[in-house]
Amino acid sequence: MSRLTKNKIDYFVVCVNDFADMYGMSYVEAFDYLKKHKGLAFLSEHYDIEHTYSVEETIADLKQVCERNGGRAA
Incomplete structure (x- = not known):
């Protein structure tokens, strides 16, 4: 796996987890x-x-x- 791919995966995980925490969702x-x-x-x-x-931005x-796209997180 390339370094870029690993960095993207790590970034996606952080974003999904922080999004979940901010909006009271499970991961x-x-x-x-x-x-x-x-x-x-x-x-x-x-x-x-x-x-x-x-990450906040x-x-x-x-x-x-x-x-x-039709979502309503908050």
Whole structure:
């Protein structure tokens, strides 16, 4: 596995876990929610930029993306 792939996986785990904690979800619920409402696709597509932001900023971006795609986390 390449270093970039490992870094992306680690980053996804942090984002999913922090999203879950912020919105009172289990980690599985957060993963499913982010997948269903295109949050994970957003993270993958914009990893190069998003990983330079704070986790709090990324969580806010994920919330917006998911809301634009039918989600209601908060």
